[in-house]
Amino acid sequence: MEETQTSAALYQALWNSADILRSKMDANDYKSYLLGMVFYKYLSDKLLLFVAETMDEETDDLQEALATYSKYYDDVDMHEDLIEVVKNELSYAIEPQLTFTALVNRINDGSFQLEELAQGFRNIEQADELFENLFEDIDLYSKKLGATPQKQNQTIASVMKALAVLDVAAHAGDMLGDAYEYLIGQFATDSGKKAGEFYTPQPVAKLMTRIALLGREGKKGFTLYDATMGSGSLLLNAKKYSHEPNTVSYYGQELNTSTYNLARMNMILHGVPIENQYLHNADTLDEDWPTTEPTNFDGVLMNPPYSAKWSADSGFLQDPRFSAFGALAPKSKADFAFLLHGYYHLKQDGGVMAIVLPHGVLFRGNAEGKIRKHLLEEGAIDTVIGLPSNIFFNTSIPTTVIILKKNRIDRDVFFIDASKEFDKGKNQNLMTDAHIEKVLEAYKNRQNIDKFAHLASFEEIKENDFNLNIPRYVDTFEEEEVAPLAEIVTNINRTNQEIAEKTSALMDMLGLLKGTTPEAKQDLQALLNNFKG
Known part of the structure; x- marks a missing residue:
């Protein structure tokens, strides 16, 4: 209270x-x-x-x-x-x-x-x-x-x-x-x-952070990285869900200096020890950071600007963040550039990455299709979660949380369709704790749930030409109940009767009309004849 x-x-x-x-x-x-x-x-x-x-x-x-x-x-x-x-x-x-x-x-x-x-x-x-x-x-x-x-x-x-x-x-x-x-x-x-660019709504931040920490809540010295940290709110959720919050180290980078300063204030006001803060003000894609130890992290959390423009200069094909994939994210859509940057900084053993992106990354072709195929063949994409529309401040489009891991034994992908898991709000839709728990429970169990979740084998994904569009794997179609034939006929008869009654009443009203000139009388009679059919 x-x-x-x-x-x-x-x-x-x-x-x-x-x-x-x-x-x-x-x-x-x-x-x-x-x-x-x-x-x-x-x-x-x-x-x-x-x-x-x-x-x-x-x-x-x-x-x-x-x-x-x-x-x-x-x-x-x-x-x-x-x-x-x-x-x-x-x-x-x-x-x-x-x-x-x-x-x-x-x-x-x-x-x-x-x-x-x-x-x-x-x-x-x-x-x-x-x-x-x-x-x-x-x-x-x-x-x-x-x-x-x-x-x-x-x-x-x-x-x-x-x-x-x-x-x-x-x-x-x-x-x-x-x-x-x-x-x-x-x-x-x-x-x-776009005021929402420096802030991830708490329900989404909570879901991503809990997934990143799952099973490691008690780990001391947990390292967390956000290469597009905004105000730092996504990183700072670790304080709430780690059992060793004072030992968590926060690594964050932000391009906008004003927002970077807000993140610094946020860290201090949340009581993060100075020695646990590693924040940097620079362009994440333009130049890699961090480049001195540690460079790989237990958890990577990112909510980058969606479909942002970037240089996509051919020189980046030699950059170790992107070189293994043989293609660069297109100039008009840097989504996969952000994803690969975060993935590059993920620990080989036990690292978990969660990134929010628009649905296009799941199915767009050309260079993005090539990158996605490589990630799937590597077993990097662990889970795809479809979020509800209108839950972010800067866009009403539905988004997806993609969970990535390195050195997985399997190459299957778990799909969760959480697009209907929200309460309607005045300006934004809201995912409640109950919605988040439902998604987390499904994520932990990794079992098929009718109209909600599906574990797709690598062969199934290959058959779909490495397209990860969620409706291909989670069928949420609800068949409409068909009414009995007798009920349909009764409704048709009732409707026909109502039409006849309304037409008769209209004809009575039209019959009261009088034409004041020969031309008007002629037009009125033509109208009545048309109604009589």
């Missing part, structure tokens, strides 16, 4: 903050401001509460904690030791007067200056490599915030006041994850951009 209330307070504060910015910029811009300032508040609050606890003046009141911090910060004898302890523990320090709490106090007394928040951002960024350039997407002096410095000051002050009510440090859930889900769910439709 407490967590629900805390989440409700978080959502309400975010909604209020978004209201301030919504009229000034689109959702894709204001999410950076909101989540950046929530993150700064988190760092600030965490520091204040840590200092209060360290100095044996523990409190959950931020004003009291600020007073404690200011007192010892200004103490000549205590200052240096205190800052050293803070930096060793938190990897950063914020001056008392630049903490979120102190800035809001100045907003309330009318003395706040925007430069103070900008300085706070700079201090965090310069404190440790972990925070470098973290706030670079937040332009506090943007004209979108207001035409004059005073207007910009006023806008940011209003947002900070709306966020001040958040008990960020004590949030019971994964706070920024909740914020992402709420913001995207509420505002993705406000944005003219």
Whole structure:
């Protein structure tokens, strides 16, 4: 109950903050401001509460904690030791007067200056490599915030006041994850951009993560890789389903710098130890990463941009990620390039990869058909799961989760048609826990289930010319029940009788009409004759 209330307070504060910015910029811009300032508040609050606890003046009141911090910060004898302890523990320090709490106090007394928040951002960024350039997407002096410095000051002050009510440090859930889900769910439709590109809906993320971890939930030092990590939400699901969450190592790459920074914040806010984060800002397809040990991982999870364009330069045929397959994904559809990149980084023994892609990868021909055939002959494709349509924010098309493994003994493929496993939502369809459990149970048992799942042998797949289109293997056709002949005749007679009654009533009404000119009388009579047939 407490967590629900805390989440409700978080959502309400975010909604209020978004209201301030919504009229000034689109959702894709204001999410950076909101989540950046929530993150700064988190760092600030965490520091204040840590200092209060360290100095044996523990409190959950931020004003009291600020007073404690200011007192010892200004103490000549205590200052240096205190800052050293803070930096060793938190990897950063914020001056008392630049903490979120102190800035809001100045907003309330009318003395706040925007430069103070900008300085706070700079201090965090310069404190440790972990925070470098973290706030670079937040332009506090943007004209979108207001035409004059005073207007910009006023806008940011209003947002900070709306966020001040958040008990960020004590949030019971994964706070920024909740914020992402709420913001995207509420505002993705406000944005003219593909807001869903940096976020995988939780039900899909849950399904993929549980498959990747299946049977290895208790493994220490589990390594997980997402080459198109977005905000990191897909990777971070491992914290929920691993029994050794503090030992999981996260490897992620993201092309968009703004989204990459959100992923960095997300990792920190989810409490991932610094030494377990390995995040990279670059083009996954253009240049391989990681190239230094480790390069292969226990689990690979990916939700790449669907049918994206890429160079498909002939030089990639020499790239070890693609060279074994003798063909490159077409320039207009990089789906298989992403898949092969992830597969290349999968461990030989026991590695499990789950990737979401559009259905076209299952049956398109030419280069894609050649790659798919090679993967099937190698036994790489373990399972194909058809997901419902309209469950992602950036597309309504149905998608598929493909599970890949290396060094499989068999070359069969298990098909699950989960396209009907959803509850209808207002904007998106939703897979519930019950739907996910049904899919997981089928995946674990690998048995035929009428109209839901089918284990296809390699010979069967070969007979289908290596086409993996799910309806070829899982027949979901439902025959309509045929009514008895006598019932059909009765219905026809009833319909004919109703037609005759309606025609008679219409003729009566037409008979009341009178033509006012010879031509009108002639037209009316022709009409009546046509009805009489």
